[in-house]
Amino acid sequence: MAIIVKKFGGTSVGSVELIRGIAKRLARDYHRGDQLVLVVSAMAKTTDNLFNLAYEITRHPSRRELDMLLTAGERISMSLLSLSLMEEGITSISFTGSQSGIITDNHHGNAKILKVNAFRIHEELAKEKVVIVAGFQGVSTAKEITTLGRGGSDTSAVALACYLGAEKCEIYTDVDGVYTADPRIVPKAGFIKEIGYANMLALAYSGSKVLHPRAVEFACKYQVPVEVKSSFTFAPGT
Ligand code: ADP
Ligand code: ASP
Ligand code: MG
Numbered sequence: 001m002a003i004i005v006k007k008f009g010g011t012s013v014g015s016v017e018l019i020r021g022i023a024k025r026l027a028r029d030y031h032r033g034d035q036l037v038l039v040v041s042a043m044a045k046t047t048d049n050l051f052n053l054a055y056e057i058t059r060h061p062s063r064r065e066l067d068m069l070l071t072a073g074e075r076i077s078m079s080l081l082s083l084s085l086m087e088e089g090i091t092s093i094s095f096t097g098s099q100s101g102i103i104t105d106n107h108h109g110n111a112k113i114l115k116v117n118a119f120r121i122h123e124e125l126a127k128e129k130v131v132i133v134a135g136f137q138g139v140s141t142a143k144e145i146t147t148l149g150r151g152g153s154d155t156s157a158v159a160l161a162c163y164l165g166a167e168k169c170e171i172y173t174d175v176d177g178v179y180t181a182d183p184r185i186v187p188k189a190g191f192i193k194e195i196g197y198a199n200m201l202a203l204a205y206s207g208s209k210v211l212h213p214r215a216v217e218f219a220c221k222y223q224v225p226v227e228v229k230s231s232f233t234f235a236p237g238t
Contacts, residue, residue: 001033001034001035002034002035002166002167002168003034003035003036003037003125003161003164003165003166003167004029004034004035004036004037004166004167004168004169004170005037005038005039005157005158005160005161005164005166005168005169005170006026006029006036006037006038006039006157006169006170006172007038007039007040007041007135007153007154007156007157007169007170007171007172008022008038008039008040008041008077008081008172008231009041009153009171009172009173009174009231010041010042010043010044010045010046010047011044011173011174011231012041012172012173012174012231012232013040013041013042013043013044013077013080013081014043014044014045015043016080018231019077019080019081019084020084020087022081022084022172022231023081023084023085023087023088023090024088025234026038026085026088026090026130027085027088027089027090030090030130035125036130036131037121037125037130037131037132037133037160037161037164037166038081038130038131038132038133039132039133039134039135039153039156039157039160040074040077040078040081040132040133040134040135040153041073041074041077041135041136041153042073042074042076042077042136043073043076043077046073046076046077047070047073047136047150050069050070050072050073051066051070053069054066054069063108063109064108064144064145066108066109066147067108067109067137067144067145067146067147068145070136070137070147071096071097071134071136071137071145071147073136074096074097074134074135074136074137074153075094075096075134077134078094078095078096078132078133078134079094081094081132082094082132085130085132090130091127091128091129091130092129092130092131092132093124093129093130093131093132094131094132094133094134095120095121095131095132095133095134096134096137097133097134097135097136097137097138097139097145097156098137098138098139098145099120100116100118100120100121100131100133100134100160101116101117101118101119101120101121102116102133102137102138102139102156102159102160103115103116103117103138103139103140103141104138104139104140104141104146104148105140105141105146106140106141106142106144106146107146108144108146108147109146109147109149110147110148110149111138111140111146111147111148111149112148112214113138113148113155113156113159113214113218114141115163116159116160116162116163116164118160118163118164121133121160121164122164133156133160134156135152135153135154135156135157136148136152136153136156137152137156138156148212148214149212149214151209151212152212152214153212154171154211154212154214154215155212155214155215155218157169157171157215158215158216158218158219158224158226159215159218161219161222161224161226162218162219162221162222162224166224167225168224168225168226168227169219169224169225169226169227170226170227170229171211171215171226171227171228171229172229172230172231172234173210173228173229173230173231174230174231174232175210175228175230176191176229176230176233176235176237177191177192177193177228177229177230177237177238178191178192178195178200178203178208178210178211178228178237178238179191179192180192181208182208182210191238192238193238194238195238197216197219197220198220200216201213201216201217201220204216210228211226211228
């Protein structure tokens, strides 16, 4: 049975209604027999709002405490998605980055994933559960909670796909794939059906936030196929 990792970004899980809709779609995939590992971002604007709360208190927040605060966003969406799947009759379990075994360096706010000790995920998949992982976070070698940099849930998803030996990593977002330029800024930008790792890396480094650069680096290193697609239509993407 193939493991498929599916990541849902902030806009895609921006309301309870959207989360319910995703759970209904996923119920169909689950019944097709794939082992599903889902990675979620925080609900739209949540991470920004958490940042603002900290900066209301101090202009120089401790990086450690900021990471403790920011990682709360993904806890909300992971548990709401898990509850929604349970409503669809699917057994699921949500894990923080730390519970998922995502080990990072000690660089608070922009930590690098060093490895994934995914045994808890494998145990739960073996029980036919859908596993939901909080994106954007891990635990450092110094046993502290870390975040992976803004947009870092993409990296959580691709890194998990690499370490789990997944067949594929699907990045569900608010556009239907990768374009030659940001389609919100350049309406005539062309849709790219297929793109190699090197070209995607160049796009990511040039600031196109559709994929986090470190996610592309992981995908290239481990040769994991990644598909960027719409969370609203689930139609084939890039
Ligand atoms: P998510 O919350 O799902 O991670 P992001 O906002 O991080 O979504 O990334 C998706 C956004 O990336 C799109 O809404 C789009 O405006 C922007 N974007 C920038 N460059 C590109 C590009 N070349 N192709 C597609 N989308 C792009
Ligand atoms: N929630 C985090 C952010 O807003 C991570 C992500 O969305 O990928 O940057
Ligand atoms: Mg993003």
